[in-house]
Amino acid sequence: MIYTVTFNPSVDYVVRLEALELGGLNRTSDTAKYAGGKGINVSRILSALDVPSTALGFAGGFTGDFIKDTLENQGIQSDFISVNGDTRINVKLKTGEETEINASGPSITDADISRLKAQLSNMTSEDHVVFAGSVPSGYDHLYETLAKLLHDRKIEFTIDAEGTKLTSTLQYAPYLIKPNQFELEGITGRSLFTTSEMVDAARSLLDRGAKNILLTLGKDGALFISHDHEYFIPSPAGALKNSVGAGDSTVAGFISRKDGSISEQLKYAIACGSATAFSDDLATREDIEALLDKIEVQSIEEVK
Numbered sequence: 001m002i003y004t005v006t007f008n009p010s011v012d013y014v015v016r017l018e019a020l021e022l023g024g025l026n027r028t029s030d031t032a033k034y035a036g037g038k039g040i041n042v043s044r045i046l047s048a049l050d051v052p053s054t055a056l057g058f059a060g061g062f063t064g065d066f067i068k069d070t071l072e073n074q075g076i077q078s079d080f081i082s083v084n085g086d087t088r089i090n091v092k093l094k095t096g097e098e099t100e101i102n103a104s105g106p107s108i109t110d111a112d113i114s115r116l117k118a119q120l121s122n123m124t125s126e127d128h129v130v131f132a133g134s135v136p137s138g139y140d141h142l143y144e145t146l147a148k149l150l151h152d153r154k155i156e157f158t159i160d161a162e163g164t165k166l167t168s169t170l171q172y173a174p175y176l177i178k179p180n181q182f183e184l185e186g187i188t189g190r191s192l193f194t195t196s197e198m199v200d201a202a203r204s205l206l207d208r209g210a211k212n213i214l215l216t217l218g219k220d221g222a223l224f225i226s227h228d229h230e231y232f233i234p235s236p237a238g239a240l241k242n243s244v245g246a247g248d249s250t251v252a253g254f255i256s257r258k259d260g261s262i263s264e265q266l267k268y269a270i271a272c273g274s275a276t277a278f279s280d281d282l283a284t285r286e287d288i289e290a291l292l293d294k295i296e297v298q299s300i301e302e303v304k
């Protein structure tokens, strides 16, 4: 079973309006609410591809209930730990450009974490865990602690997180990490201008323990680096409608074909990411399948 862990889920409140007038009364042209948070988005794309997963994490209050009910209605299994505060509401303003306001989310306690650890301890080496997103304040070390727990039990994990939350887990050999260029520059402490510089920076994370690195580059596609393969996968052309969840969709696509060839994994990764970028919400199966044939996995030598 694939488990996704979202420490800090969100109700994503998408607000569309012609233009935002700061300091004035603005009226929307359209609004929508989605069960969000990075791990939950991964579960939603997996479900679109008929790959079962169970969504784990912390949820509380009326917003937490919304997330649980929405996932249940979409046929996605979940087993959230109930916390005291309300799960956050993240505002996604669409005014021609995208502006995001992400809340910090409710506090969690050591008891909540013990319950999550108990869930992870029941998993086996047949399982795969996807950790994604921000961590409630005061628990920055959580990814490292849980990565160690999984590594000790020989359970593979993927992690999509920023800065030291990500780098502290490299020693436990994550199956997949998916930084974007900005995040990779933050980790390596230098600006990356050329493909060679990006490849070298990604290789340094392989040396630190990561098994597979998918460096996503938005409309430009992605670079894939592992000990055995190095590829560039351009994004298909299309009109950007929504970048919220594009990265999560990329992770889901890669994991969804975990038993397939690397080329198939990469095609699904980019098809899922780009299909979400071209949709109002996360991509559907039809959106994803329509892009698969347009994606070409290229040798990095061709683009250096």
Ligand SMILES: Nc1ncnc2c1ncn2[C@@H]1O[C@H](COP(=O)(O)OP(=O)(O)OP(=O)(O)O)[C@@H](O)[C@H]1O
Residues within 6 Å of the ligand: 180, 216, 217, 218, 219, 220, 221, 222, 235, 236, 237, 238, 239, 240, 243, 244, 245, 246, 247, 248, 250, 269, 270, 271, 273, 274, 277
């Ligand atoms: N404008 C675009 N056109 C085509 N594909 C896109 C576009 N933007 C994103 N994508 C697809 O989504 C993937 C992930 O995008 P990106 O590199 O922006 O990830 P990210 O920074 O993690 O995104 P986010 O945090 O917004 O989810 C890209 O590799 C690409 O396949």
Ligand SMILES: O=P(O)(O)OC[C@@]1(O)O[C@H](CO)[C@@H](O)[C@@H]1O
Residues within 6 Å of the ligand: 008, 010, 012, 035, 036, 037, 038, 041, 090, 100, 102, 132, 133, 134, 135, 244, 245, 246, 247, 248
């Ligand atoms: O605040 P975090 O946890 O970093 O990101 C949360 C979030 O922006 O990520 C998802 C898109 O990737 C959204 O569904 C959600 O609102």
